[in-house]
Amino acid sequence: MLIQVENLRYIYAPRTPLARTALDDVSFELRPGERVGIVGQTGSGKSTLVQQIAGLLAPTTGRVLLDGAAAHERTSAARAQRRRIGLAFQHPEQQIFEQTVFKEVAFGPRNLGLAEGEVVERVQWALAMVGLDPAAFVERVPFALSGGEMRRVALAGILAMRPDVLILDEPTAGLDPRGRRELLARVGSWQADTRMTLILISHHLSEVAGLAERVVLLAHGRVAADGPTHQVLGDGQLLRSAGLSAPQAVTLLEALRAAGWQLRTDRLLPEQVAAEIGQAWRRRSES
């Protein structure tokens, strides 16, 4: 799906004393299958932006187009496009309401009007995708599961709709380090399997670095930067000016450079950093 955001502006509670501009003149385009990270300080407009893309909020001015259809409109064309978007809010386990895991995951597919056989198949598939054994889990009560399991059930409920665009708003918030790593690895493999567009919101820049090929940096509701991941997240100064702290890898490379080493700072993953330092070390010992 081609997502076009054009001069998007959104004001909460306009013309009241509580008015607040959440998004201001935001424009960008997402091509099908792209893996994009949206980063920014708390209150920079990340969540508002993805809700606009999912058509849950109407723009104050500007527009969001999903394959040409305005995202928030109440037309059947727009609704059909919206159904291709899966949005997982922060702490998605809070939306769980059904009595069994099966019913919970089946809620989305049933809303799509699928036949029961297809629904069963999708629930099984989605549970397997999040790493829960369907046979063991379908009949269990979701409220009796652990927090991490509930999160995975909720995500399965969204995956079961087989979205073309998957939006994850802080998917790892509140998980332990191991839970984070596992979930991120899964997200990567879902994207690789289905070639869906992936939009990942996170203030853990290292998580974004591992998954996204492109990063949109928001600051005060505006696009402060939009480019390849290493370019945006490798620019410590840019990130700091937007109120974020640079990833540890970048901070390390910056410190080395400040100490007189000649190396690039836009390396984000541990193995890239190791390679960069190794090369710089060799250059140093040769000269």
Place this chain on the structure above:
Amino acid sequence: MNLLLPGMYVAADSPLHRLDPRVKMGAALGLMVLPFGVHTLLGSLLLAALVAATALLARAPMRALLRTVLGVFWLALLMFFFYFFATPGQPLITWGGISVTAEGLAAGATQVYRICLLVIVASLLTYTTSPTQLAHGLEALFGPLERVHFPVREIALVLTISLRFVPTFFAEIETIFKAQRARGADFYSGGLWRRLRSLVPIFVPIFVSALRRAEELATAMDARGFRSASRRTRLYRLSLGWHDLAACLTILAASLLILGLERWT
């Protein structure tokens, strides 16, 4: 919260925001009773001017206030419609054996005027006073009932806590609503039964989170040594300042002036 609901508290700074809640509640009560003692056009106009001045002083959101009053105005007009016909007196228009009388028009207009004023005063109070302050004010005003073993403190506490969570709840309902909509839930079509059933995915998560929140709050209060029976002191004590006194005197003087003019003219 993305909405400015009628009468919603807005944390702003105005002379009225800074007043003691007890003074504001007393003054509001006075301004709500006063219209019922006013019967002349002059008095009514003066009283309206007094309320308008208060609204200006409160830096009230005029647009929102006007919208609220307009809504109530039509309702009141409908309610007191029969006054126009049912009051005996000088007929103005006669139509099919029923006549609108001058006296009836005046009586009906008075009622509409009173209701509108009532609503304005009430929204000015809630607009300038936070729910917590309201609860504290109520507790202070009803304090004497403690003597007859009426649980004023406990009720005030329950009130404060519930009011505290109103915005939280609204925010939560909004998020869950959006989340379920993103999963293809449809809240707008079908008959009554189907629509009611479509709210289950909203209400179950809200109840679950309310219960969890209540439990967490109870634990937190317990951990801080809260006991329901003991006498409590408070961090922010209500205290009357010179501007509270000034406000009391102003309202009192203005009220007496209006009532006096009413008498002697």
